[in-house]
Amino acid sequence: MYCILIFYLSSRSKINIPIHKANIDKILHFLEYAILGILSFRAFYNIRKKLDLPIIFIIFYSISDELHQSFIPGRDASFYDALADILGGIFGIIFFKLWKEKLKRKANFI
DSSP, X not given: OHHHHHHHHHHSOOOOOTTGGGTHHHHHHHHHHHHHHHHHHHHHHHHHSSSHHHHHHHHHHHHHHHHHXXXXXXOOOOHHHHHHHHHHXXXXXXXXXXXXXXXXXXHHHO
16 A cells, blocks of 8 residues: 555656755655565565565665656656665665564563
């Protein structure tokens, strides 16, 4: 469902909000994909207990999202947006994995 939300938002023509002037859009990309990273970790990690599937998914979805935007009037594909997406997604994956391990250690301690 979250991927559908990202696709929908990417399909919208650019709204004239001055967020691009301060590069706040990169922070928003990072946060948007950090959430997707957490969700992809939850979806894929139980399959193999490795981080490769969620990371591969984030990379491909980020790149496909930017390519998709290149076909939308008023939008364009940006290497730096894709980079912010990928870094945000990987951050979300690693953050959630570490948080989950910390909770597990705390539960085993008690």
